[in-house]
Amino acid sequence: MKPKSQVxxxxxxxxxxxxxxxxxxACGGSTSSSTTSDDAxxxxxxxxxxxxTGDDAMEDEDAMDDAETEAEDTSDAxxxxxxxxxxxxxxxxxxxxxxxxxxxxxxxxxxSSQDSIELVVEYIDNTTAKDVLATQIAAGNAPDIIxxxxxxxxxxxxxxxxxxxxxxxxxxFDLSPFAGSEESYRTAxxxxxxxxxxxxxxxxxxxxxxxxxxGLPYPPAEYNADGTSLYGExxxxxxxxxxxxxxxxxxxxxxxxxxxxxxxxxxxxxxxxQFGFAHQWTSNPASLGTSFGAGRIEQADGSAQVPAEWVESxxxxxxxxxxxxxxxxxxxxxxxxxxxxxxxxxxVAMASTHLWYTCCIADVGDAWDIGALPTHNGTLVSKxxxxxxxxxxxxxxxxxxxxxxxxxxxDGALDLLDVYGGMPARPDIRDTYFAxxxxxxxxxxxxxxxxxxxxxxDSPNHQTGMPNFLEADARVKELEGPLLEDPDxxxxxxxxxxxxxxxxxxxx
Amino acid sequence: MTIVFTGPDDREADxxxxxxxxxxGTLEKRERRWGLMFVTPWLLGLVLLFVIPLVLSLLMxxxxxxxxxxxxxxxxxxxxxxxxxxFSDPDVANGLWVTMKFxxxxxxxxxxLPLGVAYLLTSERLWGRSLFRVLFYLPSMVPLVAAMIIWxxxxxxxxxxxxxxxxxxxxxPPNFLGDPAxxxxxxxxxxxxxxxxxxxxxIAALNGVPKELYEAARIDGANKWHLFRDVTWPMISPITFYxxxxxxVGLGQYFLVPFILNGAEGRPEGASKFYTMVFFQExxxxxxxxxxxxxxxxxxxxxxxxxxxxxxxxxxxVHYEFEER
Numbered sequence: 001m002k003p004k005s006q007v008x009x010x011x012x013x014x015x016x017x018x019x020x021x022x023x024x025x026a027c028g029g030s031t032s033s034s035t036t037s038d039d040a041x042x043x044x045x046x047x048x049x050x051x052x053t054g055d056d057a058m059e060d061e062d063a064m065d066d067a068e069t070e071a072e073d074t075s076d077a078x079x080x081x082x083x084x085x086x087x088x089x090x091x092x093x094x095x096x097x098x099x100x101x102x103x104x105x106x107x108x109x110x111x112s113s114q115d116s117i118e119l120v121v122e123y124i125d126n127t128t129a130k131d132v133l134a135t136q137i138a139a140g141n142a143p144d145i146i147x148x149x150x151x152x153x154x155x156x157x158x159x160x161x162x163x164x165x166x167x168x169x170x171x172x173f174d175l176s177p178f179a180g181s182e183e184s185y186r187t188a189x190x191x192x193x194x195x196x197x198x199x200x201x202x203x204x205x206x207x208x209x210x211x212x213x214x215g216l217p218y219p220p221a222e223y224n225a226d227g228t229s230l231y232g233e234x235x236x237x238x239x240x241x242x243x244x245x246x247x248x249x250x251x252x253x254x255x256x257x258x259x260x261x262x263x264x265x266x267x268x269x270x271x272x273x274q275f276g277f278a279h280q281w282t283s284n285p286a287s288l289g290t291s292f293g294a295g296r297i298e299q300a301d302g303s304a305q306v307p308a309e310w311v312e313s314x315x316x317x318x319x320x321x322x323x324x325x326x327x328x329x330x331x332x333x334x335x336x337x338x339x340x341x342x343x344x345x346x347x348v349a350m351a352s353t354h355l356w357y358t359c360c361i362a363d364v365g366d367a368w369d370i371g372a373l374p375t376h377n378g379t380l381v382s383k384x385x386x387x388x389x390x391x392x393x394x395x396x397x398x399x400x401x402x403x404x405x406x407x408x409x410x411d412g413a414l415d416l417l418d419v420y421g422g423m424p425a426r427p428d429i430r431d432t433y434f435a436x437x438x439x440x441x442x443x444x445x446x447x448x449x450x451x452x453x454x455x456x457x458d459s460p461n462h463q464t465g466m467p468n469f470l471e472a473d474a475r476v477k478e479l480e481g482p483l484l485e486d487p488d489x490x491x492x493x494x495x496x497x498x499x500x501x502x503x504x505x506x507x508x
Numbered sequence: 509m510t511i512v513f514t515g516p517d518d519r520e521a522d523x524x525x526x527x528x529x530x531x532x533g534t535l536e537k538r539e540r541r542w543g544l545m546f547v548t549p550w551l552l553g554l555v556l557l558f559v560i561p562l563v564l565s566l567l568m569x570x571x572x573x574x575x576x577x578x579x580x581x582x583x584x585x586x587x588x589x590x591x592x593x594x595f596s597d598p599d600v601a602n603g604l605w606v607t608m609k610f611x612x613x614x615x616x617x618x619x620x621l622p623l624g625v626a627y628l629l630t631s632e633r634l635w636g637r638s639l640f641r642v643l644f645y646l647p648s649m650v651p652l653v654a655a656m657i658i659w660x661x662x663x664x665x666x667x668x669x670x671x672x673x674x675x676x677x678x679x680x681p682p683n684f685l686g687d688p689a690x691x692x693x694x695x696x697x698x699x700x701x702x703x704x705x706x707x708x709x710x711i712a713a714l715n716g717v718p719k720e721l722y723e724a725a726r727i728d729g730a731n732k733w734h735l736f737r738d739v740t741w742p743m744i745s746p747i748t749f750y751x752x753x754x755x756x757v758g759l760g761q762y763f764l765v766p767f768i769l770n771g772a773e774g775r776p777e778g779a780s781k782f783y784t785m786v787f788f789q790e791x792x793x794x795x796x797x798x799x800x801x802x803x804x805x806x807x808x809x810x811x812x813x814x815x816x817x818x819x820x821x822x823x824x825x826v827h828y829e830f831e832e833r
Contacts, residue, residue, distance in 0.1 A: 131792045138575045138797070159578045331683050335666035470578075470794045474773065481775040485686040 082118040083400045088136075088143035089121060090129030091153040092387055093356065093420050102419045106412045110404065113411070117400050130156055137392070144401040147389030148197060148420055151463035154390065156470060162391040163191035167402040173409075177426045184461075185388060194388035195409060198422025200354040201453035202282070202383045203370040204246075205361070210274065210349040214253055214261075219246075219350065219371025221446050227380030227456050229372040243292070243313075246350070246374045247320055250276025253349035254326040262326045269325040276326040278333070278342040279317065280353035282383070285479040289313045290383050290462035291352065292376040297476065297502065298466045304502035306495050309376065314483060314491050322487035330484045343368075354385050355450055358437065359421045366443040370450060382453030383462055387422055423450070467506045475501055569802035575795040590802035600803070603783035606692070606774070610782070611759045614696050618755050619748065622706030627736075629707065630714045641711065648704035656768040659698050660685065685769055688779035695780065698765060706751055713747035714740065742827035749826045753818060760811035763788065783807055 087107075089095055094103060100123055110119050122143065124132045130153075136142055137160060146157075154161070168175065175182055178196055185194035204219050211218055220229035220241050229241040231249070239245050253276035254262035261267060262276065279288055289295070289310025299305050320327045333342055343351035344363045351357070352373065361368065373382055389408055391401045408416055409426075417424055417433055424433050434447045466472050475498065482489040569590055573583045594600050628634065629641055647655070663684040665671050671681035684694035721739045730738065741748075763784040766774065772789045774781020787807070791800030 134576045134792060134795055157576060157578065159580060160576060330686050331665045334660065335664050335668075336661075337667060474789070474793065478773060478777075481686075481773075482777055485683065485776050 082116060083397050084118045084120055085145065085397055085401050085404050086143040087119060087121045087145040087147075087404065088124065088129075088133060089147070090124035090126050091133060091146060092126075092149040093359070093422075094148055095123045095125050095129065096359070099419050102415065106408075106415050106419075109415075110407050110412060113407070114403075117403060119404055133157065137394075140394075142392040142394050144395040144397050145389055145391055145404060148387035148416075148422070149390065150385050150387050151461060151465070152473075154194070154388075155463070155465040155473070158465060158469060160393055161191075161193040162393045162395065162398055163193065164195065164391065164402065165192045167391070167398055168192070168195075170399060171402055171406060173402075173406060177428050181425055184386065194390055195405070196386055196388055196425035197409065197413075198387040198417055198420055199425050199454070200356045200385035200387070200422055201450050201457065202352065202354045202373065203450050203453060204373055205280070205343055205351045205353060205357060205368060206371050207343070207346065207349050207364065207368055209346075209365075209367040210253055214349075216249060216252060218369065221371060221449060223372055223380065223449070223452050223456075226378075228375050228378065241372055241374045243316055243374045243376050246277060247316070247324065247326065250320065250326040250350060251324050252276065254324070262324050267325070272325055272328075272332070273337065273347065275328050275332075275338075275342070275348045277320065277350045277352070278327050278348045280343050280348075280351035280357060282353055283317070283480055283484060285310070285314070285476050285483075286462040287383060288317060288480075288483075290381055290458050291373075292316070292381070293379060294381050294458040294460060294462070296460050296464060296466070297472075297499075298506075302467075302506060304499045304506065306499060311491065311495055312376070314479070314495075318483055318489065318491060321484060330481070333484075354383070355423055356385065356421045358441070366441065368445075369443070370446050372449055373453065373456075380456045381458050382456040384454070384457040385463070386425070386461075387420065471505055472502055475505070565801045566805060568798055569805055571798045573798040573801075575791065575797040578795065586798070590799045591806070593799060594802060594806050597786075599778075599781070599786045599789075600783070602778050603774075603781055603786040606779065606781055607759065607762070607783045610692050610695065610762070611756075613692065614699055614759065615752065615755055617696060618699065618703060618706065619751055621700060622703045622751070623710050623744075623748070625703070626707045626710030626714055627740075630711055641707070644707050645704035647701040652764055653768060655701065656698075656765060659701075660769055663694055663697075686776050688777050691770065691776060691780045695766060695769075698769075709747060709751060710744065713744040717743040743829075745826045746828060749818070749822055753815060756814060756818065757811055760784075760807055 089103065093099070103121060103123075107119050107121050111117075133143075133146065134157075137157075142160075146161075167173075175195070181196045182192060182194070185196065186192050206219050208218065217232035217235050217237060220231055223229050230238065231241040231245050232238045237249070251262040253274065254267075254272060255274040256268040257271040257273050258266070258268060279291075282288065286297075289307060290313075292313035293307060293309030295307030295309060297304050297306055317327065321329050328338055328342055328348070332338060334340055337347055338345045341360055341363075342348045343353070343357075344361050346364045350371075373380060389405050391398055391405070395401055413424065413426070414429060414432060414436070418436055424430050430451070437445070437447065479494060479498065482494070483491070570585060570587060571583055572581065572586050572589075574581065625644060629637055629644070631637075634640065662668050662670055665681050665683040665686070668681075668684075670684075674681040682690045684690045717740055721743070722735055725735055725739050761784060762782055766780040766782055767785060767788070770776070770780045772785050772793060774785050783803075784807070787800055787803040790796045790803060
């Protein structure tokens with residue numbers, strides 16, 4: 001036996017294999033990244049790294065056509081000097097197929113506008129974006145820029161964002177066009193973690209054809225000074241535009257297969273072919289509750305208490321869905337009739353939703369408009385969503401990342417806002433934005449009612465964070481399913497259980 | 509394979525061999541070296557991709573490690589806190605209960621149904637056997653996510669084909685995916701789509717039973733039931749055992765179908781919140797990776813214990829022709 005010799009052989013073999021494996025990995029990595037450098041269209045999760053400019057990529061260029069070669073030459077020539085800034089899209093809007101090409105165009109425009117930064121975008125599907133971002137952060141591979149993202153998406157990553165104030169000061173970025181609205185992005189500790197980019201006020205989207213068919217007046221087109229509005233002035237339906245009035249009109253607009261509406265005793269709830277109303281993608285408990293009044297579950301003393309107006313809102317909607325059957329339940333929303341996008345199906349007369357819904361309204365045709373939101377107990381609440389871009393606190397290129405944000409808020413703003421369907425947070429460019437929307441929806445949509453809604457924005461916002469946000473938010477959202485699915489759902493008992501659970505969670 | 513020369517020509521008069529068998533022969537050394545070279549990448553992969561992560565995840569289960577630090581909390585050693593929490597977490601209790609109920613319903617079906625179908629598909633009197641085999645296996649080839657989207661439409665209580673069928677025969681269709689009482693039966697119904705693999709394995713097992721055994725049993729007067737009970741079942745019991753083990757391990761990891769259909773919160777009202785979804789939610793939604801690691805290890809221990817129990821039970825019902833186990 002020569003054990004020493006055997007060990008040496010084994011070691012030599014292992015070292016050889018390890019070196020081989022390292023070479024294989026290195027070569028593999030180079031090939032892979034070289035294909036991703038200019039391939040953002042087809043590869044949504046890959047990133048470009050510096051090795052993309054390696055020999056392999058250069059050799060491959062010979063086979064490309066002139067235009068492609070030229071483009072690659074340009075990028076290769078500058079890659080070595082450029083700082084790579086990674087932009088993560090998907091936590092909010094932005095990762096839909098139809099949005100990707102248009103954002104790529106913005107990225108290309110930025111990259112060709114200067115020669116010190118290489119902006120690289122990663123599109124992650126919204127359903128997995130939170131998990132992917134969490135994994136990237138956990139792996140120490142956080143992106144530089146995250147967005148667009150609203151408050152709710154941001155809450156999930158509280159404590160992960162950089163304070164922009166030093167960057168704003170260094171870049172001498174002018175905040176005055178935002179008219180102080182940036183303060184809503186200031187944390188309790190005083191850090192400014194975002195600058196408002198897009199806002200999404202809400203309104204009542206309505207289908208004019210269905211109203212005409214029923215011989216009903218449209219929802220009000222303007223608010224009074226106090227936020228109230230009058231429905232059907234001069235008609236038999238005249239009355240204050242409240243949620244009760246909306247329910248009354250929604251019942252008339254709900255029709256079964258035999259043509260009976262929901263006010264008729266013959267109305268067949270099992271064969272409804274048209275609904276009067278839907279909370280369009282806004283039926284999560286905080287949003288639904290805020291329709292009737294802004295508030296927070298977390299009280300000043302740190303205890304949990306669901307605002308009384310929220311409970312009233314849940315009961316109102318439960319009645320409309322399960323008793324009157326003038327709004328769809330979950331199964332009806334997912335059915336062929338509504339196909340998951342209720343108002344867009346053309347079979348729902350009114351939908352309460354945000355401006356971002358213009359993203360997904362292609363099938364209903366041009367017979368739609370936006371009307372006033374109803375009041376509850378004389379109070380109007382226009383729920384507001386707001387999107388921004390954030391910089392990760394561990395980014396090593398924060399100032400460069402902010403340079404990208406300057407572009408997003410400046411030259412690239414209108415293009416991106418158009419992609420996201422968001423109203424500019426900067427009032428000075430709103431006219432241009434709505435002019436573009438008018439081209440897209442030439443029927444003459446009442447955008448003014450949306451802008452007016454800003455004056456009645458929910459405060460506190462329904463997406464405001466709360467302690468143990470992730471667990472607490474998940475627990476609150478558990479209300480939504482049974483509310484829309486179970487006709488016998490005991491709301492009062494569920495609220496009591498929710499409050500008890502949240503108190504226990506926050507106490508722990 | 510190592511070649512060992514043991515023929516009479518290789519032996520000296522005193523009984524020793526020409527070629528040393530202690531590993532120093534040229535051929536053997538060369539084979540050993542090649543063997544090591546072939547096995548080394550696999551061993552490296554095993555250590556780097558499985559053993560180290562497994563050990564790290566076990567260590568992680570004793571810490572308060574968060575996937576994303578949202579509260580500036582330092583990672584500290586918390587001892588058995590995560591493991592104790594498992595026993596007091598109502599979500600875990602619900603997840604285990606849901607998983608157990610599903611397993612009790614699904615395990616017999618996923619064993620007996622493929623066996624029954626395979627039995628029919630091996631019948632010599634069946635016309636178009638190959639066609640039926642393809643048809644039964646076909647669903648297993650459809651990508652799972654695509655299949656789940658189809659199932660969602662199919663089971664919709666308003667416009668789904670199944671609901672229409674039930675209405676046509678006079679029943680009021682339940683809300684399969686939205687009613688706590690119906691969601692598990694619906695998932696089992698969906699699970700029957702994946703029995704193709706089991707059918708193929710059982711067909712192979714049934715075809716492997718020696719025909720002489722049937723002929724001998726028939727001569728002894730056995731009827732069809734006797735043939736199945738006393739010949740077929742014992743002969744295919746190792747395959748049945750294998751299918752049960754594989755299904756059991758799969759049940760411990762059952763996640764994707766309910767996750768796609770009803771989300772990580774296990775709608776409706778947690779009725780489809782399997783144990784794996786509790787793990788997913790804690791780890792990837794709440795970022796509690798330390799607790800998540802403890803949950804994963806706890807499930808591993810449970811499944812491992814059940815597997816050991818099954819192996820122990822095998823001596824009572826699994827027939828090995830040559831008494832191998």
